Amino acid sequence: MPGREQAGFTLIETVIATALASVGFALIFQGLAGAVRLTQASTQTERALLVAKSVLAENTIDPAELHIQGITDEIAWTIDSFIINERADGVKIIRYDVLASGAKGRQIRLRTERTVSP
Numbered sequence: 001m002p003g004r005e006q007a008g009f010t011l012i013e014t015v016i017a018t019a020l021a022s023v024g025f026a027l028i029f030q031g032l033a034g035a036v037r038l039t040q041a042s043t044q045t046e047r048a049l050l051v052a053k054s055v056l057a058e059n060t061i062d063p064a065e066l067h068i069q070g071i072t073d074e075i076a077w078t079i080d081s082f083i084i085n086e087r088a089d090g091v092k093i094i095r096y097d098v099l100a101s102g103a104k105g106r107q108i109r110l111r112t113e114r115t116v117s118p
Contacts, residue, residue: 044102051075052100052108060096060114076101090118 009017051072059068059079069078077100085093098110 041104041106044104044106045108047073048075048100048102048106048108051077052098052110055079055100056096056098056110056112060094060112065094074103084113092116 054072055070055077056079059066060081065082067078067080069076071077077098079096079098081094081096083092084095093113093115095111095113098108100108100110
């Protein structure tokens with residue numbers, strides 16, 4: 001009937017709207033997946049840092065040169081120490097290096113130097 005307007009959407013309009021909505025949802029889910037990956041990486045880095053700090057605190061008591069390896073809370077770590085300088089009066093400067101590595105390849109390196117009196 002001429003002169004009468006039709007209400008509603010055409011099939012092509014519906015297909016285009018559905019395609020645009022699908023692309024939008026795909027982008028949203030991709031962004032959320034990236035956020036989850038970043039959160040997991042951050043958590044693992046934080047755990048590696050805590051393990052490295054703990055290893056450093058526990059193994060700097062003895063001033064002897066050392067190389068120790070271990071695994072704590074699924075974080076592999078190594079600590080190395082060596083004497084940088086030793087004065088005539090027996091005072092030593094010792095460097096401690098700690099490397100903590102998580103399962104996904106996240107690594108933390110800590111270094112400190114301490115003075116030890118005889």
